[in-house]
Amino acid sequence: MFIKHATIERNAILLLVLALGAISVGGLVEIIPLFTIETTVEHVKGMRPYTPLEQEGRDIYIREGCYLCHSQMIRALKDEVERYGHYSLAAESMYDHPFQWGSRRIGPDLARVGGKYSSDWHYAHLKNPQALVPESLMPHYAFLADSALSYDNITDKLHTLRAVGVPYTDEQITNARLDLETQANALADPAALLARYPKAVSVPGNAKTVTELDALVAYLQVLGTEVDFAGTNEESLQQ
Amino acid sequence: MPTKIEKDSHTGTETTGHVWDGIRELNTPLPKWWLYVFLATVVWSAGYFLLYPSIPLGGHYWKGLWGYSSRGDAMAGVAAIHEQHAAAMEQIAKTPIADVEKDPKLMQTALVAGRITFANNCQPCHGQNGSGRVGYPALGDDVWLWGGKLADLETTLTHGIRSGDPDARVSQMPAFGTDGTLKPEQIQQVADYVGIWWGLTGKDVDTKAGAAIYAENCVACHGEKGEGNRDAGAPPLNSKVHLLDGTRASIVAQVTHPQMGVMPNWNTRLDPATLKSVALYVHSLGGGE
Numbered sequence: 285m286f287i288k289h290a291t292i293e294r295n296a297i298l299l300l301v302l303a304l305g306a307i308s309v310g311g312l313v314e315i316i317p318l319f320t321i322e323t324t325v326e327h328v329k330g331m332r333p334y335t336p337l338e339q340e341g342r343d344i345y346i347r348e349g350c351y352l353c354h355s356q357m358i359r360a361l362k363d364e365v366e367r368y369g370h371y372s373l374a375a376e377s378m379y380d381h382p383f384q385w386g387s388r389r390i391g392p393d394l395a396r397v398g399g400k401y402s403s404d405w406h407y408a409h410l411k412n413p414q415a416l417v418p419e420s421l422m423p424h425y426a427f428l429a430d431s432a433l434s435y436d437n438i439t440d441k442l443h444t445l446r447a448v449g450v451p452y453t454d455e456q457i458t459n460a461r462l463d464l465e466t467q468a469n470a471l472a473d474p475a476a477l478l479a480r481y482p483k484a485v486s487v488p489g490n491a492k493t494v495t496e497l498d499a500l501v502a503y504l505q506v507l508g509t510e511v512d513f514a515g516t517n518e519e520s521l522q523q
Numbered sequence: 524m525p526t527k528i529e530k531d532s533h534t535g536t537e538t539t540g541h542v543w544d545g546i547r548e549l550n551t552p553l554p555k556w557w558l559y560v561f562l563a564t565v566v567w568s569a570g571y572f573l574l575y576p577s578i579p580l581g582g583h584y585w586k587g588l589w590g591y592s593s594r595g596d597a598m599a600g601v602a603a604i605h606e607q608h609a610a611a612m613e614q615i616a617k618t619p620i621a622d623v624e625k626d627p628k629l630m631q632t633a634l635v636a637g638r639i640t641f642a643n644n645c646q647p648c649h650g651q652n653g654s655g656r657v658g659y660p661a662l663g664d665d666v667w668l669w670g671g672k673l674a675d676l677e678t679t680l681t682h683g684i685r686s687g688d689p690d691a692r693v694s695q696m697p698a699f700g701t702d703g704t705l706k707p708e709q710i711q712q713v714a715d716y717v718g719i720w721w722g723l724t725g726k727d728v729d730t731k732a733g734a735a736i737y738a739e740n741c742v743a744c745h746g747e748k749g750e751g752n753r754d755a756g757a758p759p760l761n762s763k764v765h766l767l768d769g770t771r772a773s774i775v776a777q778v779t780h781p782q783m784g785v786m787p788n789w790n791t792r793l794d795p796a797t798l799k800s801v802a803l804y805v806h807s808l809g810g811g812e
Binding site: 316317320321322359360361362364365366371401405409415416417418419518521522 | 579581582583584592593594595596597598600601603604646647648650651656
């Protein structure tokens, strides 16, 4: 041995550097392959960035701490697939900063809640969950219906997300405010919105102000609906 | 720090040679059994690496000789569950709905399938055990909008109500208020008349005008005594079991600009055997005819 054990133990800096190196190996061999292996993030059709309203709803979701009780991660276990639908893919969180996988399920998993209930149901349920599900432990979020959504910085928000890798186009960023208001108004023509963001669900709203509840429902309604599973070969997802 | 390795006189084991404040440490060797188990796990890991997905290889990774994948495993499990159900569900599919009831074992399967499917898909609107809520009919009572026989239930479940399905059940109540057919005061009068059935209208209220308006506009669908008409999908009005919240204001609102419920056509999401099971389950809730 060219460095004696006694030498290392008697030199604090050398011990620190070598310990750091040894520990890093453990991390690096686990992390680096995830960047090189092509199937780490599956190649699937249909994923798109969140619409401005969904993005705002996502921020409300985080602000209210929904992730503390709801996971967004259907594990590859048959019981979960039976109950919630197709297991979650890495590709489905690739535009999430940060992802909302969560680690507790006091309420049900929400990874594929989009489209499972009507928007009206979500409005009623968020205002008073026990009115629809008597045994529910969920708190009431009726106040969201009275809170006007603050979206003055939506354009900056999309710019920031683009800086960290979400592929918003210039067109999507320019029209952010318009798209947000369109999606929160059931009477508005959603054609342009849908061209920019396929499958975006317009929420009923109250036609006067865009509320935080509108944003949250729009977000919930898109969860897990984007990937085109019919056009995906199940074999290609297996890893 | 002296590093003199010496034999401990008490135990006969060598010391590490380190001395701190006069305290020396024994260099007791690992127990043999522990060492061999450790070496065995090292050998085991080599086999594990070979059989299971393990080593990253640039853009790919070693998939293992057994080709195991946790995702594939989960999907195979799901397929196995479906296969397990397939025999019973096929039998339910080919048995006419009325005959399923006659086979206790088949009926039991159908009720379990129906209950689980109901809890997942129907409960959000119709409530637990079909208890219903404002705007969404209760399913455990004797009052039916479109009929409570097994065949009626199966049709409603399959094609839905105002769902856009070509065979959906469709009815339309005119918007008497917004269309201007009735004046606001006439709507108040007819609400007084309908309110008799719900115990909302006192005996001292004169309901003659309301009765006349009812006879002219409402009888055709809702019937002379407010008994409703299932063929037209007109709910009975003389029952305290109804879709509104039971206030006079709700009657006025309904006559002015009616709310008409929508039920999805489940044939796009559930297979015929499951639909049949749900019909049997709903029929069993207490109101089945």
